[in-house]
Amino acid sequence: MSSPAVQATGRPTARARLKKGGAARPPNPRRFGIEQRRNVTGWVFLLPAALLIMWMNFYPMIQAFILSLKTGRGTRLNFAEPLWYNYQRLLADEIFKLTVQNTFIYLIVQVPIMLVLALVLANLLNDRNLRFKGLWRTAIFLPCAVSLVSYSLVFRTMFSTDGLVNDMLMGLHFIDSPINWLGQTGTARLVIILGLLWRWTGYNMVFYLAALQNLDYSTLEAARIDGAGSWRTFWYVTVPQLRPMILLTAIMSTNGTIQLFDESWNLTQGGPAYTSMSMSHYLFELSFQKNPNFGYGAALSYVILIMVAILAAIQMKVGDKRD
Amino acid sequence: MNKVRKIASLALLVPLSIALAACGSGAAPAPTAGDTAASGPKSGTLTVWCWDPTFNIYAMKEAAKIYAKDNPDVKVNVVETPWDDLQTKLTTLAQSKETKQLPDIFLMQNNAYQKNVINYPDLFSDYGKSGVDFTQFPAGVTAYSTVDGVNYGLPFDNGTAITALRTDVLKQAGMTIDDFTNISWSDFITKAKEVKAKTGKPLLSGQAGSSDMIMMMLQSAGASLFDEKGNPTISNNPALLKAIDTYSELVKSGVFVEVNSWDEYIGTFVNGNVAGTINGVWIMGSIQTAKDQSGKWAVTNLPKLDGVAGATNYSANGGSSWAISSNANYELASDFLNKTFAGSKELYETILPSSGAVANWLPMADSSVYSKPLDFFGGQPVFSKVLEFSKQVPKNNTGAYYYEGRDAVSAAITKILNGTDPAAALDEAQKTVEFAMK
Numbered sequence: 001m002s003s004p005a006v007q008a009t010g011r012p013t014a015r016a017r018l019k020k021g022g023a024a025r026p027p028n029p030r031r032f033g034i035e036q037r038r039n040v041t042g043w044v045f046l047l048p049a050a051l052l053i054m055w056m057n058f059y060p061m062i063q064a065f066i067l068s069l070k071t072g073r074g075t076r077l078n079f080a081e082p083l084w085y086n087y088q089r090l091l092a093d094e095i096f097k098l099t100v101q102n103t104f105i106y107l108i109v110q111v112p113i114m115l116v117l118a119l120v121l122a123n124l125l126n127d128r129n130l131r132f133k134g135l136w137r138t139a140i141f142l143p144c145a146v147s148l149v150s151y152s153l154v155f156r157t158m159f160s161t162d163g164l165v166n167d168m169l170m171g172l173h174f175i176d177s178p179i180n181w182l183g184q185t186g187t188a189r190l191v192i193i194l195g196l197l198w199r200w201t202g203y204n205m206v207f208y209l210a211a212l213q214n215l216d217y218s219t220l221e222a223a224r225i226d227g228a229g230s231w232r233t234f235w236y237v238t239v240p241q242l243r244p245m246i247l248l249t250a251i252m253s254t255n256g257t258i259q260l261f262d263e264s265w266n267l268t269q270g271g272p273a274y275t276s277m278s279m280s281h282y283l284f285e286l287s288f289q290k291n292p293n294f295g296y297g298a299a300l301s302y303v304i305l306i307m308v309a310i311l312a313a314i315q316m317k318v319g320d321k322r323d
Numbered sequence: 324m325n326k327v328r329k330i331a332s333l334a335l336l337v338p339l340s341i342a343l344a345a346c347g348s349g350a351a352p353a354p355t356a357g358d359t360a361a362s363g364p365k366s367g368t369l370t371v372w373c374w375d376p377t378f379n380i381y382a383m384k385e386a387a388k389i390y391a392k393d394n395p396d397v398k399v400n401v402v403e404t405p406w407d408d409l410q411t412k413l414t415t416l417a418q419s420k421e422t423k424q425l426p427d428i429f430l431m432q433n434n435a436y437q438k439n440v441i442n443y444p445d446l447f448s449d450y451g452k453s454g455v456d457f458t459q460f461p462a463g464v465t466a467y468s469t470v471d472g473v474n475y476g477l478p479f480d481n482g483t484a485i486t487a488l489r490t491d492v493l494k495q496a497g498m499t500i501d502d503f504t505n506i507s508w509s510d511f512i513t514k515a516k517e518v519k520a521k522t523g524k525p526l527l528s529g530q531a532g533s534s535d536m537i538m539m540m541l542q543s544a545g546a547s548l549f550d551e552k553g554n555p556t557i558s559n560n561p562a563l564l565k566a567i568d569t570y571s572e573l574v575k576s577g578v579f580v581e582v583n584s585w586d587e588y589i590g591t592f593v594n595g596n597v598a599g600t601i602n603g604v605w606i607m608g609s610i611q612t613a614k615d616q617s618g619k620w621a622v623t624n625l626p627k628l629d630g631v632a633g634a635t636n637y638s639a640n641g642g643s644s645w646a647i648s649s650n651a652n653y654e655l656a657s658d659f660l661n662k663t664f665a666g667s668k669e670l671y672e673t674i675l676p677s678s679g680a681v682a683n684w685l686p687m688a689d690s691s692v693y694s695k696p697l698d699f700f701g702g703q704p705v706f707s708k709v710l711e712f713s714k715q716v717p718k719n720n721t722g723a724y725y726y727e728g729r730d731a732v733s734a735a736i737t738k739i740l741n742g743t744d745p746a747a748a749l750d751e752a753q754k755t756v757e758f759a760m761k
Contacts, residue, residue, distance in 0.1 A: 273737040292442055
């Protein structure tokens with residue numbers, strides 16, 4: 001079964017190391033001790049953070065999973081029969097399907113536009129000859145400093161029937177009568193996407209700007225000397241070097257959009273007739289506004305988690321070419 | 324060696340102690356009343372959660388002043404908590420069984436009562452031993468906070484519905500407020516069309532996708548979205564069908580303007596673009612912000628649904644009641660509420676002129692303050708009128724699933740206005756609610 005060496009000492013590693021070190025030297029207990037102590041010290045340093053993460057992140061996650069297997073209103077929760085009842089129920093929930101559809105529309109339309117825009121802006125603002133660079137960078141990053149709720153409320157006022165946008169469009173004679181932006185499915189979704197673009201483009205731009213600072217300027221110069229125009233330089237020299245950062249922002253944006261809540265809640269209240277409601281908004285409604293159904297809400301949150309995980313995995317596969 | 328161990332133990336201790344400290348700070352027990360003698364002046368502190376500084380919080384503070392005259396040692400500590408936050412807090416505390424953190428008294432929306440009492444009975448103390456005489460409150464209002472015949476709420480904010488109209492606009496069309504009193508909805512639409520043709524002003528407005536108007540129409544006929552047993556009755560509900568028919572006719576004929584937000588809704592009549600509104604009596608506060616329209620308003624009852632059994636000209640929208648929590652100093656809290664919100668004319672006479680808070684407490688109907696004519700409403704004694712209306716509001720069953728039902732109907736209305744067949748849209752709403760109740 002096991003080698004005689006192991007049987008003899010019970011400590012295969014020590015024995016193996018001894019052999020490597022040379023048979024002539026006598027066993028050195030101190031050396032082994034230091035290594036072990038170092039290991040222990042390392043673990044001691046890791047342990048508090050690990051325990052905290054276990055306690056504050058993983059424990060609630062496990063509890064949430066157990067909760068997602070229960071049904072009942074309020075505090076009268078019992079294990080569901082069958083256990084996966086809440087998950088099965090999701091498949092029959094028309095409103096849930098609608099919110100999934102809405103969320104993916106936001107994701108598919110908004111994230112690519114935002115990332116391309118952020119990339120272009122970052123490149124423009126990285127120009128060494130540009131004046132007032134700090135001013136432009138601040139101006140584009142500033143929306144990120146605005147609270148999600150307050151910007152949503154401002155957007156709602158701007159896009160109301162008698163709001164700024166309608167007044168402007170009518171003043172310029174693009175339209176004859178005010179558009180009911182938030183009252184129609186298509187335009188309500190459009191307003192949410194516009195809001196997201198305004199709020200988050202600058203945020204992603206900062207990531208690209210940071211990555212651009214680490215980029216070796218000589219590669220750009222070399223490209224220029226070789227006769228590449230600015231577009232070719234951007235596409236063949238800059239973008240490939242930014243790939244890890246693009247991957248990171250793509251994953252973060254996907255993650256954020258799938259968990260979208262504030263805009264859906266504050267801008268449109270999910271209306272008209274649930275057609276602009278996000279998944280997280282529906283989850284909140286199920287748990288806190290309607291008859292509290294925490295088991296079902298927890299099941300929904302696990303479905304969101306799985307979606308985020310799958311999308312992130314796909315993006316890693318597609319985007320990460322390091323190996 | 325020693326240093327390493329020191330650092331390691333520090334690394335272990337610091338985050339843990341921070342985490343523990345964070346846990347510990349929340350657990351400190353709230354100070355509650357000391358001795359509560361059966362009679363004589365009481366002492367102690369009452370903590371109250373409610374919202375709106377110019378309305379509910381103001382009223383609560385006035386009540387505290389009045390109670391303090393006989394019980395100088397009682398302090399009332401009001402914590403401002405907006406309704407959405409209050410509901411979230413209650414849900415969280417009930418779910419985590421931390422009822423020790425509840426205040427003594429909290430305010431609750433009437434429509435949310437059934438849901439909360441049925442799901443979280445641990446949050447409430449009932450009014451059984453409070454000595455409050457509930458016959459002095461309108462039956463339609465106490466019904467919201469009564470579960471299985473037990474009272475859980477003391478009605479405060481009056482939600483009786485009124486029709487408020489601009490008399491100057493009506494005059495231009497050759498009509499008076501009497502033409503809109505005790506009428507049916509079909510009369511209303513005919514007359515409102517005439518007003519619009521002559522003056523260009525619609526009479527009503529409201530938030531698109533909100534079903535307030537429908538819910539008021541339903542209650543005016545004593546109907547609701549649920550039957551006695553709490554089962555949804557959204558499809559094949561004649562009162563609901565009629566209400567939706569009426570609503571879509573209002574919108575299509577242009578006498579009801581749909582807007583998107585609450586602020587826009589208020590703006591429509593404050594700016595004078597719309598010549599009236601139908602809502603709970605609390606809407607008077609917003610109407611009176613338009614100082615230039617003083618004397619140009621009048622109040623009357625609601626139109627009633629045509630051809631629906633039990634239809635009346637009276638209804639309600641909103642309103643809230645005081646709940647005593649399970650964590651309360653019950654004797655003090657119930658005595659306080661009984662002697663103020665269910666027993667002090669002085670309180671209601673103080674808060675009415677300054678905040679417009681109309682009582683649900685019926686003995687106030689004879690009060691001289693309530694029968695005082697209001698200049699803003701052309702000299703009408705509006706408040707005693709409202710108390711008269713409130714007695715006649717039919718009671719209906721809101722049910723634990725009120726919000727599910729309301730939202731499903733809201734979605735159905737949006738679809739119906741976009742051309743879906745009403746019966747089909749309501750069948751779908753019924754299915755949505757049945758699904759939510761599974």
